[in-house]
Amino acid sequence: MTTQELVDQIHKKQSFLCIGLDTDLEKIPAFLLEDEDPIFSFNKAIIDATHDLCVAYKPNIAFYEAYGVQGWSALRKTIKYLNTNYPDIFTIADAKRGDIGNTSTRYAKAFFEDLNFDSITIAPYMGRDSVEPFLAFKDKHTILLALTSNEGAFDFQTKKIDGVELYKEVLSVSTTYKGAENLMYVVGATKAEYLKEIRKIVPNSFLLVPGVGAQGGSLKDVCEYGMTKDIGLLINSSRGIIYASDQENFADAAKSKAKELQEAMKIELERLN
């Protein structure tokens, strides 16, 4: 998917919501456990209920890998279901991978070609030759971890290299990578005030922003500091939406929560005009 197609979808749906499919057998409604593939059953129900309110889905790969072959198979069914039934949706493999050249190409093929995701999250620690293999794929997007929303972000990401925080160094160095036009960045919403600084380095890039709501970030602040003329934001919510209820009505409950966020986003988009 091209960036323009993502932008068009945002305008059409008046939403820049990404829903995290962190599907956990211990949290989904118990009655689904009798299904042949409870993970896929849950995902399908959530997707069918929310697809017109969001522009992206983001399965966190850890949740699938934890269930081995069964999880991997459920992931494959989920992405195929999305690509077949809702081809306009932007899909994100939240894998946080990062390895040396040749091996990165393996991961890129697995997620971009075999599974046909539109994008993947990548850790920056190993530098240029661990990121560029992902950037070589046309109309695929690499979402680099810059400033994450967890406590541990302060261990290294905010430490200063010659007066510049590491996460800013990651942003600026990465803009020199070959294929940098395919880069997006993960920026935690718990640090909305940092977005102003971030926009000085990457004025137009899309930012994937976790942590609005549950982790304390404010949608209004994120939009004020982070939104571009082409929106440039994907706001992720996972548990707040998909686990809104563990009863029979779980999909409707998820839809209501997604609708709340979409309506708040619509207001922010109108502010832009």
Place this chain on the structure above:
Amino acid sequence: MTTQELVDQIHKKQSFLCIGLDTDLEKIPAFLLEDEDPIFSFNKAIIDATHDLCVAYKPNIAFYEAYGVQGWSALRKTIKYLNTNYPDIFTIADAKRGDIGNTSTRYAKAFFEDLNFDSITIAPYMGRDSVEPFLAFKDKHTILLALTSNEGAFDFQTKKIDGVELYKEVLSVSTTYKGAENLMYVVGATKAEYLKEIRKIVPNSFLLVPGVGAQGGSLKDVCEYGMTKDIGLLINSSRGIIYASDQENFADAAKSKAKELQEAMKIELERLN
């Protein structure tokens, strides 16, 4: 496996060799492709031929993930084969994972419990709460990326934070993590002279060292600067061993290459006495 059991194995075999199982269908002998599970057939033959010359095997997970469900199944068969037939071998899931708390626990369960690996490689960028969930597992080891052997290592790892290179900051900060006694570190052998500095920060930790041979590092230098009284080194070789031949005799050829390295290691171990 306890660290002491690993040390005992090193003394017994007079080897601190780790063999990387980066199994690639495009590189294994063509006649194996007719097997029902060529990846496992290849791994089994390599393991049977080399298990008394090495102390560890390290499948790079990217190679398995690239083949989807089929790859995942081959990985499971490989680790089960190792644990059943050669339980004294130290196993490393080269996954380079790293995610937030709860999600890290998922990955830890997948690799430590479900697959029963002894250790896993982890990226440090997300800090404390992305690493500690792995450290909570008894007799399991977390191998943190410190200084990698690729070009991109110079993008961030060697940059200075208040005069101290990032990789050294990773080493020293990580020693304060809860469960730090379960930490080991990846340190590329292409930078053997750095090992002296590294040993000032982590004097006793095991280091997993890629890049001896193919990537230009010298075994002698690595031992001179990095070896501890309990060895403290695992030297990895992947392609140089497993792809020594693509003919019928591939397992014997791998054995010869492993034997060369083991004999060189024996000399280094004798130097220690």
